[in-house]
Amino acid sequence: RGIPSVFYFDKRNGEMVGVKAEAYGNRNPDCVVANVKSELPNGTVYDLDGIQYSAGDICTRILAKITSEANEQLETEFREKTVYEAVLSVPVRFGDNERTLLRKAAEVSRLDGGAGLTIKNFIQEPDAAAIDYGEMISTADQVLVYDLGGGTFDVALVIPTPFEEQPYRVVDFDG
Secondary structure, eight states: OOOOOEEEEETTTEEEETHHHHHHHHHOGGGEEESGGGGGGGTOEEEETTEEEEHHHHHHHHHHHHHHHHHHHHHHHHOOOOOOEEEEEEOTTOOHHHHHHHHHHHHSOGGGTSOOOEEEEEEEHHHHHHHHHHTTOOOSSOEEEEEEOSSOEEEEEEEEOTTSSSSEEEEEEEO
């Protein structure tokens, strides 16, 4: 259902993303980076077992892993073609600078180890959580959706609209 935005590197085991990176990071916390998206605008550089990675480099590798797994799932379940376009979720506080940096990380070509994605748009994280939850609700009540992300706490108020084209409407959000 999801891939943790966690990156791990050591010279013996190489690069890892997701659940495996979390597991190795528990054993060797000096070689793991989590919640890197929020570090993009700071120009943060991480030294992992003697190798330098910028926050953008790590975001590129995480997005490449997510895209690769999405492609595998599409091929297995639907025999569909490769994913080339995406909509990315971002924290509420992300402005144009952060979105530009994230877009650049996503657009790194597959030949260079990136995802090679064209970013069609951005959506704020509480809206993304509301959409995910909104797909499952059918009551006429308002629903408060909490998105407890890596270091953030976002909330969105959703009203189901099952008889309209969109099955929900995000009334308001904060984060």
